Amino acid sequence: MRLTTKGRYAVTAMLDLALQEGKRPVTLQDIAVNQEISLSYLEQLFAKLRKAGLVRGTRGPGGGYRLAKKMDSISIAEVISAVDEKADMTRCGGNSDCLDGEKCLTHELWMELSEKIFEFLNAITLGELVRRPEVIAVAERQEAVREGLRTGRLKTVVVEADAVIGTLK
């Protein structure tokens, strides 16, 4: 179980989806603006999430992404595994032949730690996160912005922000 910003991006995006569950599908454009992740990068991440059976996309206007399973049965570990192709790790990648066909000195230690991390992340679901007070608080702030966008009050700001992002990235 590796821990990178890539996995974090995926979890954040999935959480965004979970928070909007029940409403219309969420577009990647929407997530890109909200979580400040590049749209094309999100597309790549979602290709993997889709292949892992975690999300379903619908095309065309009004389309977007939805969770493919109940949010209470999607663990954080699942999400991270979906996007983190289990890079070789060079040594101790899971096989016990890390050093000349034998276990290296610290083999058991890393396996133990990896197991602990997995257990921790596997015990937490998107559903649980959605119910956490601090997540709700952040989500409400973001929802206010989103609402502003939809009613057109902040349209100008967004177009400008979009232009800026376009020039920056």
Add this chain to the structure above:
Amino acid sequence: MRLTTKGRYAVTAMLDLALQEGKRPVTLQDIAVNQEISLSYLEQLFAKLRKAGLVRGTRGPGGGYRLAKKMDSISIAEVISAVDEKADMTRCGGNSDCLDGEKCLTHELWMELSEKIFEFLNAITLGELVRRPEVIAVAERQEAVREGLRTGRLKTVVVEADAVIGTLK
């Protein structure tokens, strides 16, 4: 607390030192051969370990490295922190202003996990590892090889291995 092969190299090398504690100082050349890590890379890692006050080097023939503290008071977390310059992590690197000066959705989750990993690794010392049966087993095998080297029985093999490593790396 990041987890990379770099940190693993460092822990493995430190464990090697701990296993030889009480005998003559261990040379990096020795570790390089035993753990199959490049000598120059080891030198860089040990520069950091030294700056962190974890090892002491003595120069000249018969020199090498020794632990600078009791092995029971050196935690794995300490070793990893010493070599892993806390790369920015781009988001959620520890500061709570990961997204426009505000916490991002999953901020607390990552902080919580990071804390858990640290606790786990901080609770394990080199001393404990040295006493683990599986470590002792691997160490004994490696010690046999080392012994062979010193008595000269395997000298040729080593010189050859060295030459091969030299051409490969």
Add this chain to the structure above:
DNA sequence: TGAAAACCAAGTAAAATACTCAGGAATGAT
């Protein structure tokens, strides 16, 4: 028909990792 969205493939810039190379400086053994 056309815009909005997912989908797809290839390429790229920046950063981190894992080294190499080329020395210099201290120290023990001869």
Add this chain to the structure above:
DNA sequence: ATCATTCCTGAGTATTTTACTTGGTTTTCA
């Protein structure tokens, strides 16, 4: 004294991963 051994230092490099860009194609609603 000199030499081999060892630590120590700094600069450079190859590879990999991350994060992103570009430029499309396809589906679907209106």
